[in-house]
Every structure is written in structure tokens, then in C-alpha cells.
Amino acid sequence: MKRTAIYPGTFDPITLGHVDVVKRGLKMFDRVVVGVADNPDKKPMFDVQTRVSMVEETFKGEPNVKAVRFSGLLVGLAHEHKGDAILRGLRAASDFEYEFQMATMNRRLDERIETVFVMAREDYTFVSSRFIREISSMGGDVSELVPPVVIPYLKKK
Numbered sequence: 631m632k633r634t635a636i637y638p639g640t641f642d643p644i645t646l647g648h649v650d651v652v653k654r655g656l657k658m659f660d661r662v663v664v665g666v667a668d669n670p671d672k673k674p675m676f677d678v679q680t681r682v683s684m685v686e687e688t689f690k691g692e693p694n695v696k697a698v699r700f701s702g703l704l705v706g707l708a709h710e711h712k713g714d715a716i717l718r719g720l721r722a723a724s725d726f727e728y729e730f731q732m733a734t735m736n737r738r739l740d741e742r743i744e745t746v747f748v749m750a751r752e753d754y755t756f757v758s759s760r761f762i763r764e765i766s767s768m769g770g771d772v773s774e775l776v777p778p779v780v781i782p783y784l785k786k787k
């Protein structure tokens with residue numbers, strides 16, 4: 631039986647912190663489905679299709695990673711892709727409260743789906759999509775913090 635993790639997020643854009651979380655997920659699961667949230671309320675820099683494309687290009691050589699867009703309930707996405715668990719990353723204590731609430735809500739919605747947390751490599755604890763957007767829009771170099779495929783997308787903005 632193949633084990634599948636669902637890794638949801640905004641990925642606006644995908645960073646090396648996200649990539650590290652996916653790689654750690656693949657140590658525990660056979661497949662990781664990256665769920666790119668279509669949530670216009672967040673006013674993302676990149677539209678959802680572009681965010682999905684950046685994830686797809688990042689994991690082009692990795693058949694066990696799939697990118698999909700989603701809206702609506704996360705447990706719905708998990709059911710659709712036969713997910714056994716939800717995968718999330720933790721950076722600092724500040725991530726904890728929101729993650730704890732989300733995991734608790736999702737467990738109320740479907741008791742069978744566990745949320746699994748991994749910590750990214752120390753070098754990436756300060757990396758966030760927001761940080762990348764800000765630095766990049768001010769002309770700073772983020773090439774060591776995002777997958778190479780993301781750079782041309784940032785330059786276009």
C-alpha cells in the first residue's frame with residue numbers, strides 16, 4: 631500500500647524551505663501531493679496556475695511529487711488524492727499556534743487523517759515566501775533561497 635501525504639500551502643512562491651519539507655516528507659511517505667491553495671483573499675503575488683507551475687517545474691525529475699491546485703476543505707483534497715496524512719513544516723514557535731489550530735480543526739473534520747510536522751534545515755528557518763517577495767521586489771538577490779526555476783518568474787514581476 632502506497633502512503634500519500636498532502637502538503638498544503640500558498641507557495642507564493644515556492645522556496646527552498648518548502649522543498650526541504652517535501653524531501654523530508656518523502657522519507658516517510660511514498661508520494662507527496664503539493665496542494666496549492668486557490669485563496670484570492672490572500673491576494674497572492676502569483677496567480678494559482680503560476681504557483682502550481684513553479685512547483686511542477688521544481689519537482690520535474692521527481693515522479694513521486696505532484697502539484698495540484700485546490701480550494702475548499704483540506705480534508706476534501708486529502709480524500710480526493712487518497713491522502714493518509716497532512717504534511718506541514720514548522721520554523722519557529724510563532725508557527726505553532728496557527729498550525730495547532732489547523733491540525734485540530736482538520737482532525738475534527740476527519741479523525742483518520744493525521745497531521746505530521748517536520749522541521750526544515752536550520753539554514754531555512756528564516757525563509758518565507760513573504761520574505762522572498764519583499765526582498766526580490768526591492769531588487770535583492772534571493773537566488774540561494776528559492777529553486778532556480780522561480781528566478782525568472784520573480785524577475786518578470
Ligand code: ADP
Pocket residue numbers: 638639640641642645646647648651717718719720721725748749750751754755756757758759
Ligand atoms: P500557508 O499560507 O498555508 O502558511 P505557506 O506556503 O506559507 O502556506 O507554507 C506552507 C507550509 O510550509 C506551512 O506549514 C509552513 O509552516 C511551511 N514552511 C514554509 N516555509 C518553511 C521553512 N522555511 N521551513 C519549514 N517549513 C516551512
